[in-house]
Amino acid sequence: MQDIISAKNIINQIPEKDRDKVESIELEVGEFSEIKAQELKKAIEDLVGWNVIINKINPKTKCECGYIGKINLKQKDKHLLVHHCPSCGSRHKYIIGEDIKVKNIVYF
Numbered sequence: 001m002q003d004i005i006s007a008k009n010i011i012n013q014i015p016e017k018d019r020d021k022v023e024s025i026e027l028e029v030g031e032f033s034e035i036k037a038q039e040l041k042k043a044i045e046d047l048v049g050w051n052v053i054i055n056k057i058n059p060k061t062k063c064e065c066g067y068i069g070k071i072n073l074k075q076k077d078k079h080l081l082v083h084h085c086p087s088c089g090s091r092h093k094y095i096i097g098e099d100i101k102v103k104n105i106v107y108f
């Protein structure tokens, strides 16, 4: 079900009047997204028939202490990813679903 909801969220980012003119859409999907990229692609293709190009991205974190780097996961549950900064140890939370972005849209 989550893949359908995410697919609709992405489709809703395109103005309704333009949706018939979309040839392909390019998405960035975070490595830790709960949505499997292939399921999302299929859901969008089933709903609107657009070609879907998936770019998997490796999320980085930026901490208040100045650390910028890869995310090192310590804990995962259904809704949150919790990351402890390797430099200062503070906790950051990532909400799953926010890490899917529309990168590019190609119209006919």
Ligand SMILES: [Zn+2]
Binding pocket: 063, 064, 065, 066, 067, 085, 086, 087, 088, 089, 090
């Ligand atoms: Zn830090």
